[in-house]
Amino acid sequence: MIPPQVQSDERTLVERARSGDQAAFSELVWRHQDAMFTLATRLVGPDLAPDVTQEALLRAWRALPKFRGEARFSTWLHRITVNAAWTQRKRAARHEAVPLIEDTHEDTAPGPEFAGEMVDVRAGLREAIESLSDGQRAVVVLRDVYGWTNQEVADELDITRTTAKVRLHRARMKLREILEEAS
Template sequence: MTGWGASSPGRSRGTALPSDVDAAFSDGRHLDDDYLVRRAQGGSVAAFEVLVARHQQQVFRLAHRLVGERAAAEDVAQDALVSAWRALPGFRGEAGFATWLHRITTNAARQLLARRRSTVPLTGEEPVPEHEQPEARALTTARTDALRVAVRELPFEQRAALVLVQFEGLSYAEAARTLEVSEPTLRGRVARARRSLLEQLRGWR
């Protein structure tokens, strides 16, 4: 992900684990999120950078699906990770770190869209398999564009619920915790979003 300032507390600096996190490990893959969170809460920027390296692509992907445009998604992702760093002392672990980060990212996307209050161009940037023929590639791109537009036109609360369950693979319970709503409420939002998409994409079936 590009566009990060050099002084950002969440900037990844490679895969090597900094010595001030734990000299017994040469790679952050061996350290779980809970351990790294505790170290980061103790003031270790390096520990937080390992968490960022682990989760930043997921944060950006979620942001991109919520706001629909790459530059805006980069802004949301950066805001979310900076907000996570600032809020980390108050993180109590009632939910997992990833769920907490989903919540912060969703809130950052909501705030950005509330500030803009305008239609963001959708670019259909998902990669297309190289083996597809030009005609098939064009059809796939058109379908992707249509889906992105349809998702972007959903009310934000429905969009967030659908993205977390349908695209991010969270369970209903996890998505409900992320959005801080009841599971029945979350299920209702997903169902309404799916019905709306089916109606809007009827011509692509």
């Protein structure tokens, strides 16, 4: 739950950024880039994630005048990140893209709530997700990790709701297979 003070502060920043204030946008980038980078990493892996995050932020800046505030700003940024990830993935498949930013680093240090065993399970799960096909990974990440509805997933990936469900089911089965094999 975001405190109301922070929400209204964010609304002000978005308004200023919409009218071309780069300092306000810079602050928004600081606030949201980690969440966008995390989503991008889940969708395209750690090598392409910095490029996807950068591209998504630039797209957000260009699209800001059209942002009407109907969705939360973070949700809007997530959607742009998914689109940018999709574009980047297609481009990478065509040209074997070389990432623009080399110094990618992940904060993989476990928080205090993580027991050692849990970290192992999570690491295995992350690897299993990475080994899914692009389509399956996108569905499972958006639906099961980020809690989007089947309809939202279908709309965003430009597939039917039934395709989304079937893809999700197959992805879950595949994940379990991989995890069971690994254990």
